[in-house]
């Protein structure tokens with residue numbers, strides 16, 4: 001029996017990048033996988049095809065994490081389709097980087113709505129539906145551990161809030177046998193942060209290993225935390241950052 005056989009996972013922002021790698025990896029481990037997206041239906045359908053090719057069930061949900069009803073509603077839709085929820089991966093996020101003076105109120109509201117409020121609401125809804133062995137895993141950022149340059153005050157503020165959410169929620173759900181952890185990726189090659197982008201060389205130089213990470217390297221840590229062997233791991237932060245924080 002595969003490690004996650006018979007489980008149901010929901011991954012927010014699973015159509016591209018790190019979230020897509022996580023969705024497929026959890027399916028490889030045996031989970032049926034629901035995932036959300038907002039804009040790119042074609043990319044979402046491709047990921048669903050990869051999950052189904054592995055013999056698992058896939059559910060594509062158009063749900064904007066910035067919308068309170070949609071953020072919580074994704075959990076209900078996954079439970080309705082698959083009959084339960086065992087694993088939530090809060091991955092959807094926006095990476096708005098820019099000098100302090102350029103950030104508008106709309107920028108601040110947008111980043112906090114997706115990267116913080118959406119994670120809170122989806123986790124709250126998931127906690128209400130999970131039983132013993134439940135897993136909540138949130139994608140944070142290396143920018144919560146070390147900020148090597150300017151322009152990330154808004155992004156780092158939002159991502160750092162997720163550490164508090166993780167620890168407090170671990171306390172709140174521990175007695176129910178649900179674990180809550182956060183994974184901090186370093187620079188990872190995605191549409192959000194391409195390894196050939198303008199700021200890529202500087203980011204790679206801040207890591208100990210001198211390179212970008214892959215989405216698979218982040219998905220691997222998530223797969224571990226989602227599995228039965230990680231039952232004694234909760235309230236913890238995991239850097240998968242090539243030594244960015246070292």
Ligand code: NDP
Nearest residue numbers: 013015016017018037038039040065092093188190192193
């Ligand atoms: P991408 O921009 O490459 O992919 C983002 C994914 O999230 C897409 O599937 C996108 O779908 C979806 N998404 C975006 N906004 C929303 C929303 N409002 N509601 C629901 N889904 C949404 O990002 P990455 O894969 O690079 O990043 C994934 C996570 O990892 C983010 O939380 C990011 O902050 C974090 N991270 C990334 C790092 C990196 O270097 N790449 C480093 C550290 C952390 P669609 O396009 O269809 O809307």
